[in-house]
Amino acid sequence: xxxxxxxxxxSSRNLLGIVLIGIVLAVLPFVLGMAGQSWVRILNxxxxxxxxxxxxxxxxxxxxxxxxGYIAFYAVGAYTWAxxxxxxxxxxxxxxxxxxxxxxxxxxxxxxxxxxxxxxRGDYLAIVTLGFGEIIRIFLNxxxxxxxxxxxxxxINRIDGFKVGEFMFSRSESLMGMRFTSPEKYYYLLLGITxxxxxVCMRLQNSRIGRAWEAIREDEIAAKAMGINTRNVKLxxxxxxxxxxxxxxxxxxxxQGFVSPESFSLTESISVLCMVVLGGMGNIPGVILGxxxxxxxxxxxxxxxxxxxxxxxxxxxxxxxxxxxxLFGLAMVxxxxxxxxxxxxxxxxKRELAGTTGDRT
Amino acid sequence: MDxxxxxxxxxxxxxxxxxxVALGYTMVYGIIGLINFAxxxxxxxxxxxxxxxxxxxxxxxxxxxxxxxxxxGLLIAIPLCMAVGWTAERVAYRPLRRAPRLAALxxxxxxxIILQNLAMMVWGRNxxxxxxxxxxxxxxxxxxxxxxxxxxxxxxxALLMGALFAIVHKTRLGTAMRATAQNREVAGLMxxxxxxxxxxxxxxxxxxxxxAGMMVTTYYxxxxxxxxxxxxxxxxxxxxxxxxxxxxxxxAGGLLLGIIESLGAGYIGDLTGGFLGSHYQDVFAFVVLxxxxxxxxxxxxxxxVGDRA
Numbered sequence: 115x116x117x118x119x120x121x122x123x124x125s126s127r128n129l130l131g132i133v134l135i136g137i138v139l140a141v142l143p144f145v146l147g148m149a150g151q152s153w154v155r156i157l158n159x160x161x162x163x164x165x166x167x168x169x170x171x172x173x174x175x176x177x178x179x180x181x182x183g184y185i186a187f188y189a190v191g192a193y194t195w196a197x198x199x200x201x202x203x204x205x206x207x208x209x210x211x212x213x214x215x216x217x218x219x220x221x222x223x224x225x226x227x228x229x230x231x232x233x234x235r236g237d238y239l240a241i242v243t244l245g246f247g248e249i250i251r252i253f254l255n256x257x258x259x260x261x262x263x264x265x266x267x268x269x270i271n272r273i274d275g276f277k278v279g280e281f282m283f284s285r286s287e288s289l290m291g292m293r294f295t296s297p298e299k300y301y302y303l304l305l306g307i308t309x310x311x312x313x314v315c316m317r318l319q320n321s322r323i324g325r326a327w328e329a330i331r332e333d334e335i336a337a338k339a340m341g342i343n344t345r346n347v348k349l350x351x352x353x354x355x356x357x358x359x360x361x362x363x364x365x366x367x368x369x370q371g372f373v374s375p376e377s378f379s380l381t382e383s384i385s386v387l388c389m390v391v392l393g394g395m396g397n398i399p400g401v402i403l404g405x406x407x408x409x410x411x412x413x414x415x416x417x418x419x420x421x422x423x424x425x426x427x428x429x430x431x432x433x434x435x436x437x438x439x440x441l442f443g444l445a446m447v448x449x450x451x452x453x454x455x456x457x458x459x460x461x462x463x464k465r466e467l468a469g470t471t472g473d474r475t
Numbered sequence: 476m477d478x479x480x481x482x483x484x485x486x487x488x489x490x491x492x493x494x495x496v497a498l499g500y501t502m503v504y505g506i507i508g509l510i511n512f513a514x515x516x517x518x519x520x521x522x523x524x525x526x527x528x529x530x531x532x533x534x535x536x537x538x539x540x541x542x543x544x545x546x547x548g549l550l551i552a553i554p555l556c557m558a559v560g561w562t563a564e565r566v567a568y569r570p571l572r573r574a575p576r577l578a579a580l581x582x583x584x585x586x587x588i589i590l591q592n593l594a595m596m597v598w599g600r601n602x603x604x605x606x607x608x609x610x611x612x613x614x615x616x617x618x619x620x621x622x623x624x625x626x627x628x629x630x631x632x633a634l635l636m637g638a639l640f641a642i643v644h645k646t647r648l649g650t651a652m653r654a655t656a657q658n659r660e661v662a663g664l665m666x667x668x669x670x671x672x673x674x675x676x677x678x679x680x681x682x683x684x685x686x687a688g689m690m691v692t693t694y695y696x697x698x699x700x701x702x703x704x705x706x707x708x709x710x711x712x713x714x715x716x717x718x719x720x721x722x723x724x725x726x727a728g729g730l731l732l733g734i735i736e737s738l739g740a741g742y743i744g745d746l747t748g749g750f751l752g753s754h755y756q757d758v759f760a761f762v763v764l765x766x767x768x769x770x771x772x773x774x775x776x777x778x779x780v781g782d783r784a
Contacts, residue, residue, distance in 0.1 A: 180577070230765065233772045237510060241715045242768055244708075245761035252758050380708070384584055391581045436596040443588030447567050450582040454574030 139305060143298045154297040160409035161304040162362050167389040167405040168315050169358030175396035176324060177351035178331030180240040182383055183247025187356040189254060189378035190223050191216040191363025196373045199274040202265060209276055213364055220360025221353045228352030232345055247383050254375040269374025276303060276368040300369050311358055315398050327351055392449055394456030403458050415441055477618035482741040483734060488625045490733020491632035495687040496710035497725035498639060499680030505656040505720035506676050509568060512583040515707015516590035517560050517681050521552040521688030522698040523594055526603045533606040541608045552685040560681030561674055594700040602697045609693060628690050635683060636726050643722060648675055716764055718777020727776060736760050
């Protein structure tokens with residue numbers, strides 16, 4: 115509801131806010147770049163995770179279908195780019211050809227997953243989607259024999275970067291007297307696409323389809339009785355969610371220049387789900403917040419834990435990697451204990467939880 | 476035919492372990508509707524603790540008897556796992572009983588991450604190997620080889636499952652558990668102490684997990700801090716395959732999954748003319764799961780639950 119009132123008539127206060135956020139987003143890579151280019155890279159990954167979370171949010175947050183294999187679509191997108199733009203098959207298609215193909219393929223896989231699982235609910239759906247994600251990963255891992263398609267566990271490298279005409283994103287260059295590194299260029303590309311996806315999500319949420327998803331989430335039987343074609347609408351949720359994942363995957367492959375099945379493990383699916391739930395399922399700003407926090411927190415802890423130990427004990431007492439993930443796990447538990455609806459829940463959900471009904475579904 | 480029997484034996488052994496772990500998932504799920512993601516890591520902790528004790532004892536006295544080592548391992552692993560399971564429930568899941576379901580799922584994932592990394596900090600990243608104290612006899616049966624260790628695993632698992640069945644169906648605690656699983660509020664009104672029942676489910680599940688952990692580490696000879704993840708995943712799959720929340724279903728699902736996996740690994744190469752190798756065994760397991768769920772959406776033995784609003 116709030117998003118609706120925002121999209122109609124922008125008040126001057128909101129306008130100021132938007133301009134401020136715009137300025138911050140525009141200069142962010144340079145500020146972070148001062149601390150090292152690796153931080154810009156982390157920022158880029160955070161943006162990729164924002165895209166993934168928004169995609170998963172459609173399936174989990176809007177339509178209420180628990181999907182534990184979401185990363186499979188990311189993998190489909192990434193491998194589509196990797197196969198169509200690398201020396202592996204000798205293909206070097208331009209981005210305007212690959213992006214739609216990635217999107218379409220991911221969409222197709224979304225429907226393939228969605229179709230047989232329409233009848234399943236709750237946790238049965240969760241385990242089937244999980245199985246689907248694993249199946250895709252295992253195939254990527256093993257499709258190097260007898261016909262070498264995915265190059266197996268070694269993955270595919272020397273993937274073409276994103277380029278528009280002669281403008282290469284994977285190369286540093288000077289523009290208008292300023293030096294842009296490759297991560298900084300990718301940052302603006304990813305930012306643009308992320309903003310587009312946010313816009314699509316906001317419009318979707320308040321559309322006829324968005325309301326249908328919400329109705330299915332709250333009560334599928336009632337939704338059906340109200341004349342919603344639950345089959346098509348659920349399939350659409352899977353397809354839409356998957357297509358965002360596919361685009362994010364393609365960009366990931368282009369940015370990294372390397373893909374391997376390792377990047378698409380179940381742990382990744384679970385991380386993305388954690389981002390959606392921790393941030394506040396179904397609420398777009400919340401999901402974005404969750405994605406950025408969870409993507410940045412481990413890196414932040416990595417940068418902090420070791421020096422802090424040196425400062426306090428004078429040496430590294432505990433394995434920094436272990437303690438970093440330990441704190442990460444603790445943070446997840448604590449956030450859920452103190453804010454069960456997520457850090458930034460949607461207004462509707464907040465009201466539901468404040469009520470005494472104790473609805474668990 | 477030899478291969479068939481051999482894989483059946485291997486599958487039965489593997490399946491017994493899956494079944495024990497799956498019981499822990501299904502009990503908790505049946506009562507509080509939570510996928511306890513950390514359960515696999517409880518198994519891991521049991522395996523690591525038992526391995527550590529065994530190594531220490533064999534290191535101290537190379538001629539120590541195998542039964543003393545296994546007994547000591549159980550004596551340490553079971554209470555430790557029970558403590559871990561109980562604490563996780565008390566601290567991380569109980570406050571969220573009325574929260575949205577996914578919130579509890581996320582805390583369970585958080586607990587899993589915490590347990591894994593604690594284990595890594597305590598026991599290190601490397602594989603711990605279980606000392607070679609067991610010298611299982613090998614029997615021949617119709618061309619297949621089975622060891623006394625495999626037979627022991629299957630028998631102990633069967634015994635434990637029988638005991639659990641007796642507890643759930645014959646004792647007051649079991650009645651209380653079943654009542655709570657059906658309707659928590661009403662059970663509470665009838666004088667069942669819900670908190671005790673839920674704690675008991677976690678304690679029993681964790682004890683079974685500890686034993687399963689010991690079985691894995693003695694059977695495969697190694698334990699590592701990440702082993703709980705895949706094992707837990709398989710066991711959860713088994714629980715869903717059988718119909719989650721249903722004890723008999725978990726046992727059937729576990730055994731079935733073990734057998735499917737072993738047979739799949741043994742035959743998939745021949746079936747596809749060498750196109751797909753044995754590393755597709757996990758695919759096999761998941762494909763069977765998907766197929767079963769398509770035709771029986773609530774698992775093999777699960778009841779058809781009416782659509783509830």
